[in-house]
Amino acid sequence: MLRKFHSISAWLATLLLLVLTLSGALLSLAPAIERSSAELAASQQLNVAELADRIAQHYPQVEQIERRPSGGILVYYQQANEAKVDWVSPATGQALAPYQASAFFRWLKNLHRSFLLDTPGRLAAGAGAFMMLVLSVSGTLLLARQQGGIHHLLRPLAGSGSKRWHAELARVALLGLLLSALTGLYLSTVTFELLPEGTQADPEPPQISLPLTPPTPIAPIVSLAALQATPVSELEELIYPYPNDPTDVYSLRTHQGASFVNPYSGEQLAYQAHDKPHGVYALITKLHTGEGLWWLGLWLGLSALAVPVLAVTGLQTWWQRRKAMPKLLTNSQAKAADTVILVGSEANSTWGFARTLHDALTAAGHAVHTAPMNSVAAHYPQAKQLLVLTATYGDGDAPASADHFLSRLRAINQLPIARFAVLGFGDQQFCHFCRFAEEVDTALLARGGESLLALETIDRQSAQTFARWGTRLGEALGHELVLEHKGVRVPTTRLQLVDRVDYDVNSDTPTSVLRFAAMPNSRPAWRRLWRSARLPHFAAGDLVGIYAPHSTVARLYSLACASSDGVLEICVRKHAGGECSSFLHHLQLGEPIDVFIQPHPTFRPLLGDTPLILVGAGTGIGPLVGFIRNNQQHRPIHLYWGGRDPQADFLYETELQGYLADGRLTQLHAAFSRVGDRSYVQHRITANSEPLQALIAAGAQVLVCGGRNMATSVAEALDQLLAPLELNVQTLKTAGRYREDVY
Numbered sequence: 001m002l003r004k005f006h007s008i009s010a011w012l013a014t015l016l017l018l019v020l021t022l023s024g025a026l027l028s029l030a031p032a033i034e035r036s037s038a039e040l041a042a043s044q045q046l047n048v049a050e051l052a053d054r055i056a057q058h059y060p061q062v063e064q065i066e067r068r069p070s071g072g073i074l075v076y077y078q079q080a081n082e083a084k085v086d087w088v089s090p091a092t093g094q095a096l097a098p099y100q101a102s103a104f105f106r107w108l109k110n111l112h113r114s115f116l117l118d119t120p121g122r123l124a125a126g127a128g129a130f131m132m133l134v135l136s137v138s139g140t141l142l143l144a145r146q147q148g149g150i151h152h153l154l155r156p157l158a159g160s161g162s163k164r165w166h167a168e169l170a171r172v173a174l175l176g177l178l179l180s181a182l183t184g185l186y187l188s189t190v191t192f193e194l195l196p197e198g199t200q201a202d203p204e205p206p207q208i209s210l211p212l213t214p215p216t217p218i219a220p221i222v223s224l225a226a227l228q229a230t231p232v233s234e235l236e237e238l239i240y241p242y243p244n245d246p247t248d249v250y251s252l253r254t255h256q257g258a259s260f261v262n263p264y265s266g267e268q269l270a271y272q273a274h275d276k277p278h279g280v281y282a283l284i285t286k287l288h289t290g291e292g293l294w295w296l297g298l299w300l301g302l303s304a305l306a307v308p309v310l311a312v313t314g315l316q317t318w319w320q321r322r323k324a325m326p327k328l329l330t331n332s333q334a335k336a337a338d339t340v341i342l343v344g345s346e347a348n349s350t351w352g353f354a355r356t357l358h359d360a361l362t363a364a365g366h367a368v369h370t371a372p373m374n375s376v377a378a379h380y381p382q383a384k385q386l387l388v389l390t391a392t393y394g395d396g397d398a399p400a401s402a403d404h405f406l407s408r409l410r411a412i413n414q415l416p417i418a419r420f421a422v423l424g425f426g427d428q429q430f431c432h433f434c435r436f437a438e439e440v441d442t443a444l445l446a447r448g449g450e451s452l453l454a455l456e457t458i459d460r461q462s463a464q465t466f467a468r469w470g471t472r473l474g475e476a477l478g479h480e481l482v483l484e485h486k487g488v489r490v491p492t493t494r495l496q497l498v499d500r501v502d503y504d505v506n507s508d509t510p511t512s513v514l515r516f517a518a519m520p521n522s523r524p525a526w527r528r529l530w531r532s533a534r535l536p537h538f539a540a541g542d543l544v545g546i547y548a549p550h551s552t553v554a555r556l557y558s559l560a561c562a563s564s565d566g567v568l569e570i571c572v573r574k575h576a577g578g579e580c581s582s583f584l585h586h587l588q589l590g591e592p593i594d595v596f597i598q599p600h601p602t603f604r605p606l607l608g609d610t611p612l613i614l615v616g617a618g619t620g621i622g623p624l625v626g627f628i629r630n631n632q633q634h635r636p637i638h639l640y641w642g643g644r645d646p647q648a649d650f651l652y653e654t655e656l657q658g659y660l661a662d663g664r665l666t667q668l669h670a671a672f673s674r675v676g677d678r679s680y681v682q683h684r685i686t687a688n689s690e691p692l693q694a695l696i697a698a699g700a701q702v703l704v705c706g707g708r709n710m711a712t713s714v715a716e717a718l719d720q721l722l723a724p725l726e727l728n729v730q731t732l733k734t735a736g737r738y739r740e741d742v743y
């Protein structure tokens with residue numbers, strides 16, 4: 001829902017925002033250009049009397065002095081009965097250059113404020129500022145969700161292509177865009193008098209009586225006390241008395257207020273301060289335009305320039321997601337359907353299964369409506385059965401297209417369709433296999449639903465299990481149903497094996513560390529002209545999906561390095577009958593594999609320098625080594641790892657010794673199950689209870705990677721040692737300080 005909302009708002013706002021941001025970016029140059037044509041430094045220490053005295057040496061017929069927000073000084077004067085304006089040097093009072101207001105910038109300002117129209121244009125500009133605010137906030141929430149929480153917003157981003165560019169750029173430009181949007185919205189509300197602009201002080205001109213008769217000439221301006229007491233940095237404008245009127249006075253406007261100055265005595269008359277709302281208005285105008293804050297102007301301008309790029313990359317991401325969703329040519333209307341299929345998916349493969357089911361049911365004569373789970377309606381008047389197909393993500397959580405399903409269901413008075421069947425898609429590698437599907441099944445039963453078929457789960461997109469479920473569904477519906485699903489491979493990058501280290505080679509289950517690099521000639525020649533082959537972007541702990549030859553189902557492996565390390569590294573144990581692990585173990589140097597990256601943002605070290613306790617067994621060491629390798633800031637890292645025999649499978653032993661020596665690893669506690677005291681990693685944890693208690697009390701984060709049994713034993717051992725601290729694994733998990741990557 002959030003993604004859809006973000007996409008629709010983006011479409012509506014794109015055109016509006018392109019005009020607003022491009023004109024805003026150009027306008028942001030104005031303060032810096034003006035600043036470069038004015039001379040400023042000397043003006044900061046002067047008072048207005050001194051400045052006016054210097055100017056008087058060169059401009060006998062001066063009428064007005066103005067200090068621009070940039071700090072430059074303008075002088076308005078008469079020459080040969082012609083009104084003129086010059087930039088002057090505050091240091092000497094001499095002319096720098098004639099002043100010419102830029103017609104281009106005036107036009108641009110009108111375009112930016114009102115699209116060169118009147119009230120409708122101003123309304124559109126206000127709406128544009130509002131859309132920018134909405135997009136900035138919804139985009140931040142999306143990013144926070146992708147990164148595993150708002151406090152992880154600054155973590156390195158995973159993914160590649162336009163999606164990654166979009167997120168990366170949005171993160172950089174976010175503050176500038178938020179500031180522009182909020183201040184722009186405020187200025188719009190002031191334009192439409194929804195908020196007060198405040199008033200600039202405008203005191204009544206005083207009547208002065210002449211000190212002497214016949215009239216004496218007015219005092220030299222440098223001697224006027226009120227002007228001496230006003231620093232130039234406070235000045236907005238000084239208007240001189242009319243030369244032929246001996247009763248006229250100086251009119252002085254500063255940032256704080258307005259007053260008059262007696263030209264004979266130098267006394268300040270009728271001072272009036274600007275009101276508070278005006279102060280707020282002036283400050284917000286300054287923050288929006290960057291006038292007087294040229295660096296802020298340039299920063300806002302650069303942030304605004306990000307908007308067209310965000311529009312293009314956002315559009316590409318939207319298009320790619322749309323393309324990945326199957327086209328359902330025969331999708332019935334929700335109100336006319338007798339069968340409703342709701343889909344929970346993050347990376348879209350479940351949509352492929354939904355389409356196979358949709359087509360088969362349609363061919364069998366059903367009117368089928370297929371939609372994302374988040375679009376569940378309160379009422380389907382004709383529907384007789386609801387079929388829910390959903391994946392599970394994160395730590396047993398809902399995928400993107402289903403993250404509001406359970407709350408929607410709670411808000412609906414009566415279950416929209418009584419008969420239902422849930423089919424869960426997941427991966428046994430993960431700790432909570434198909435847990436979200438279980439939750440959905442339980443929730444539907446609790447709401448009084450009637451199970452058409454018991455919950456079924458599908459491991460790693462098995463087409464066979466899907467076909468068997470289809471047969472049973474057909475029986476429940478009273479007709480034959482054949483589900484022949486042909487998996488669709490997601491787009492991949494081709495890499496080649498460049499290095500391998502093999503361990504335990506004499507056993508049936510050897511382990512290898514495999515390193516891959518980009519395949520130089522994997523791209524068409526015309527694309528190689530502008531970009532050479534390179535690795536996709538990933539961080540240690542992300543997952544890489546690898547297709548064995550002729551397989552449409554990818555196997556996921558945890559990454560032992562980041563793309564900035566220049567290779568893609570995984571640690572693989574060969575399993576009896578494991579198609580992908582056997583393929584990888586037989587791979588020769590130079591041979592290719594096809595991969596894609598699945599970000600795993602929740603399995604990462606928290607930012608900062610708090611200690612890390614890394615726990616793993618067997619190949620679970622992969623991502624943990626990646627975290628240690630990238631520990632350039634030398635935060636304390638304590639590694640607990642379990643293997644079988646140090647002579648045969650001490651994975652990464654040489655690297656780990658190097659990391660201990662250079663300070664990237666603080667302590668290494670290895671346990672071996674087939675030699676010596678035949679211990680497991682949880683035994684090392686229990687034996688080190690006290691130092692571990694101290695580390696966790698100091699805020700340490702625990703990251704566990706490896707088999708499910710190991711993870712359970714480690715959690716039990718940690719629960720025991722945490723009890724005296726009145727903590728347990730669950731509370732650490734809730735605080736994001738205990739993360740697992742378990743298979």
Ligand SMILES: Cc1cc2nc3c(=O)[nH]c(=O)nc-3n(C[C@H](O)[C@H](O)[C@H](O)COP(=O)(O)O)c2cc1C
Nearest residue numbers: 345346347348349350391392396426427430433434
């Ligand atoms: C980061 C990540 C986390 C996952 N978490 C789980 C999980 O907790 N439980 C599970 O059974 N499957 C999990 N999976 C596997 C997916 O549910 C499974 O691959 C599913 O078929 C994906 O469907 P989709 O392509 O429609 O999103 C996870 C996959 C990824 C990439």
